[in-house]
Amino acid sequence: MNGCIVAFCCEHSAYPAADLAGKLRLHYPENIRVIRVPCAGRVDVIHILKALEKGAAAVLVLGCEDGACHHITGNTRAKERVKYCNMLLKEVQIDGRPVAMFNLSPNAPHKFVRAVNEVTKIIKESGR
Amino acid sequence: METKIGVFLCNCGGAIKNIDFDAAVKKVAKFPGVTCVNLSSDLCLEEGKKKMISCIKEENIERVVVAACSPEFQEHIFRKVLEKAGLNDHLLSMANIREQCSWTHDGDVTEKAVELVKMAVNRVRLLQPMEKKELPVNREVLVVGGGFSASNTVLQLSRVGLRTTLLEKEAVLGAGTEELESFYGFDTGSMISAVEVDKNIEVLTSAQMTEVGGKIGDFSVRIRQEGGEILRKYGAIVLATGHQTELALDSEPQLRAEDEAISGLNIVSQEQFCCMLGNSGLETEPKTIGFMFDFSDENSRFTTLATLNNALAAKKKWGSEIYVFCKNVKVDSEGMEKLYREARDCGVVFLKSEAPPRITAENGRVKIEAKDVFLGEDVILACDVLVAEELYLPAEGAENLSYLLSIRRDSKGFFQDENVHLYPVGSEKKGIFFIGGCRGDLDLGRVLTDISSVVMKVHELLSSGKILVELERVKADPQKCVACLTCIRVCPHGAIQLVRVDGSKEVAEISDLACDACGICAAICPAKAIKFQGYRDEEILAQIEAIQEL
Numbered sequence: 001m002n003g004c005i006v007a008f009c010c011e012h013s014a015y016p017a018a019d020l021a022g023k024l025r026l027h028y029p030e031n032i033r034v035i036r037v038p039c040a041g042r043v044d045v046i047h048i049l050k051a052l053e054k055g056a057a058a059v060l061v062l063g064c065e066d067g068a069c070h071h072i073t074g075n076t077r078a079k080e081r082v083k084y085c086n087m088l089l090k091e092v093q094i095d096g097r098p099v100a101m102f103n104l105s106p107n108a109p110h111k112f113v114r115a116v117n118e119v120t121k122i123i124k125e126s127g128r
Numbered sequence: 129m130e131t132k133i134g135v136f137l138c139n140c141g142g143a144i145k146n147i148d149f150d151a152a153v154k155k156v157a158k159f160p161g162v163t164c165v166n167l168s169s170d171l172c173l174e175e176g177k178k179k180m181i182s183c184i185k186e187e188n189i190e191r192v193v194v195a196a197c198s199p200e201f202q203e204h205i206f207r208k209v210l211e212k213a214g215l216n217d218h219l220l221s222m223a224n225i226r227e228q229c230s231w232t233h234d235g236d237v238t239e240k241a242v243e244l245v246k247m248a249v250n251r252v253r254l255l256q257p258m259e260k261k262e263l264p265v266n267r268e269v270l271v272v273g274g275g276f277s278a279s280n281t282v283l284q285l286s287r288v289g290l291r292t293t294l295l296e297k298e299a300v301l302g303a304g305t306e307e308l309e310s311f312y313g314f315d316t317g318s319m320i321s322a323v324e325v326d327k328n329i330e331v332l333t334s335a336q337m338t339e340v341g342g343k344i345g346d347f348s349v350r351i352r353q354e355g356g357e358i359l360r361k362y363g364a365i366v367l368a369t370g371h372q373t374e375l376a377l378d379s380e381p382q383l384r385a386e387d388e389a390i391s392g393l394n395i396v397s398q399e400q401f402c403c404m405l406g407n408s409g410l411e412t413e414p415k416t417i418g419f420m421f422d423f424s425d426e427n428s429r430f431t432t433l434a435t436l437n438n439a440l441a442a443k444k445k446w447g448s449e450i451y452v453f454c455k456n457v458k459v460d461s462e463g464m465e466k467l468y469r470e471a472r473d474c475g476v477v478f479l480k481s482e483a484p485p486r487i488t489a490e491n492g493r494v495k496i497e498a499k500d501v502f503l504g505e506d507v508i509l510a511c512d513v514l515v516a517e518e519l520y521l522p523a524e525g526a527e528n529l530s531y532l533l534s535i536r537r538d539s540k541g542f543f544q545d546e547n548v549h550l551y552p553v554g555s556e557k558k559g560i561f562f563i564g565g566c567r568g569d570l571d572l573g574r575v576l577t578d579i580s581s582v583v584m585k586v587h588e589l590l591s592s593g594k595i596l597v598e599l600e601r602v603k604a605d606p607q608k609c610v611a612c613l614t615c616i617r618v619c620p621h622g623a624i625q626l627v628r629v630d631g632s633k634e635v636a637e638i639s640d641l642a643c644d645a646c647g648i649c650a651a652i653c654p655a656k657a658i659k660f661q662g663y664r665d666e667e668i669l670a671q672i673e674a675i676q677e678l
Contacts, residue, residue: 004675011200019198022227030233030240033247033675034224035668036199042647042663051672068548071646072536072556072620081651105548 005032005119006051007060008043012070013106014062021109028116031057040064040101041074048085048099057123058098059085060115065103075103098122132163133249134189136180137225138171138196144230148238155242156195159249163187172202177209184213191215191252195223195245216257218598218662223248243675250670258601258661262594263641265345266363267291269586272337272529273368274301276316277564277575279323281368284583286328290590293330293360294323295351297525300333304370340365340532343623343642344559345595363590364559365533366582367543369523371565373397373431376424376517394513395487395494398434401515405441413446414512418496421517422455423484427540427569431518432458436467438515443474450476451509453485453498461571479507487514520569533560534622543567553582557622558642561585597640601661602650608657609635615649615658624649 009015015036021028037043040063048059061082063075082101089095098119104111135156139149149167157165164187170176171194184192192215194206199222207217223244229237267290271282274296282292294301301323305316323329332353339350347362375397394414396404404410419435422428432454439450452471457478459465472478485498494514500507522541530537535555537543543562544555553561561582564575589595604615604624611634616624623642626634638649638658650660 006672006675015198016200019200019224019227022198022229022231025231027232027234030237033243034228035247035671037647037668038660038663039646039648042651042660044651044665046665047668047672050669051675054672054675056672056675070550071644071648072547073618074620074646074648077618077648077652 003031003057003123004055005029005058005060005116005123006056007032007034007062007116008037008040008047009034010040010063010070010074011036011038013064013104014040014102014112016106017062017104017109017112020107021112024109026109026113028113029120031120032116039069039071039074040078041069041071043078043081045081045085045088048082049088052089052094052097052099056097058100058119060119061099061101062112062115063101063103065105068105075101096126130161131190131253132188133159133161133191133193133252134184134187135159135162135165135193135195135245135249136171136183137165137167137245138176138194139167139169140196140226141169144226146230146233146235146237147225147241148236152238152242152245156245156249159246161253162249163189171196172205177205177212180209181213184210184215189215191219191221191255193221193223193245193248193252195225195241195248197226198222198224198228201227216259218258219252219255221248221252221255247671247674250674251667254664254667254670256661259599260596261599262596263345264594265590265641266347266361267590267593268293268360268362269364269366269590270295270347270349270360270362271366271368273370273563273566274298274333275304275368275370275564276314276319277370277579278366278368279316279319280576281366281563281579281582282323282329283319283326284579285586286326288583288587288591289328290586291328291330293332293362295335295337296331296333297336298333301331337529337532343639344557344589345641347559364561364586366561366563366586367529367533367566368563369526369529369566371430371569372521372523373399373518374521376519395516396513398431398438398515398518401438401442401513404513405438405445412512414442414448415446416449416451416509416511416513417442418494418509418511418514419450419452420454420485420496420514421452422458423517425517425519427520428454428456428458429461429569429571430520433461433464433467433571434518435515436464436471439471439476440467440474443471443476448512451496451511452476452478453481453496454478455480455482462573464571481507484517522566526566533557535560551581551585553578553585556620558644559589595641598661599640601640601645602638602643602647603659603661604636604638604649604653605657605659606633606635608655610655610657611635612654614652614654618648618652620644620646620648 051059061078069075079101085099102115153165168176211217225241269292272295282294285292302320335353338352342348421431480501481498485496488495493510496509563578621644623639627637647660650658
């Protein structure tokens, strides 16, 4: 699937936020595929790189707000891993596609929609 | 032989309109391993569940995919259906075609829905069954502290039939409860004596924890008493160590230079002021009284409450002139708004000032200078007594306790008051709870709520003497583990420890009781030895594979 965004969503924050966006009928681009994870800290570098290898246009990791992670340190670890991924991609010079981490709370569907829209815009601007 | 996968689609009683279910059924039926596809409109209702069970039995389905609403919403219901149909309840994967597909997109979304089902099918193929087992737990509870909240907690726990030990570092129970008596008119004496006579409660005074090991249901605690050390086992630990207050005057530099002049003056704390109020033989009654709060600490709930109570009492007893210097009056406790109005009606003057007032000595009185925000002018007040601002701090020894139990504290040193995701009274380690002052600036109503919630939580965990857990949900492969200790360092719940296997080799073992299933260890393990059932690398990558295949 071209132009697909793979979003790893923490089941304590981003996943309920995405559900709430659905309940409120907030619209966002169709090209997003949500993968539910128990905590953003479960997302490993290999998952992000594999998604890019398979042709994802962008990878998002969505976790709890800073200092409010259900598992204390999961979101900070995820952020570090996203940073590491970006560094790796830059090193091998395939850093065109966005890999980003967003923090949101379960009652923030608008933030979820904004994250998806933001990344979709970046993809469109880069002409993919 | 290929595993038989059954897919159950549901149109949610017609709420999912923009998916062509007939076309979807045809496409889903072609996926490898899918032996039967069912379309229903009421899967979560009794009728639907019955049909689902009979279908699973007739077709000998081994794994189930439900494509309907969000798993957050109905997963537990479908897990029960699987159990009734004789399958392991973990062999289920849900495709969220309602909230995250149909409802968020305009136009026909059949293609996306089919892809979501494909992701779920790919995942369910790799899922492994998980056994459940009831593990025994110790039914005794350790409550640390000897004040109001600790005594109240042990009494309530005793009422629900749990044996408790009350651990107090002082020689007698009831430290700090006198303040409560004058504050709320509570009879704390009868409470303390009730604790002492209760057969379910063992009171250890002049005692301290020196070592804590183990996990929920099986904490082993070493307690040092005057007579020596004892080792005890507990199912849960409740901390109710309370708070302490400190005058905030030290933080103001201009006071330091004039310390000598100040020392002979009447600058008192709220507690000392309470004693003055209770003392009938006071030489001279203070004519003018100043109060201060909310300058150096934003969390001023407790000091505000104390100020309002004391100001009212002083007004009634001595009829003094009372001036309150503050940045903001925060009246978020029950009945506080009423108290504030009452104080104003009595003639207590509230002066709002952005910067902390300057305090100096003049002719044996305290001189307070502040810039009033509303008047826009400097206000100078000479008063007989200044009740200075107090900082609300965790009790002494909180640092040591957090070190012993390896639990985090927030930026002010309180136990867990910042992370909204944790149960307000819970810690990141299962089976350790906090009550009252040790977890933040709380008033009596909030403390009582804390006590009730802890008692309920502890009762739920320990009353039956066993806890149902999923066995080996997260497991380190002893063959692959090289005991690098990375997982032990990162586990936020303290659920991992080293154990010896086969006589010599040491490997990480994850406790099923203490584990909260976050998967941080599985992601970080350098040897990839830790498998988290349901979210293994294979299962996550299989979902990514599915996105490409359409």
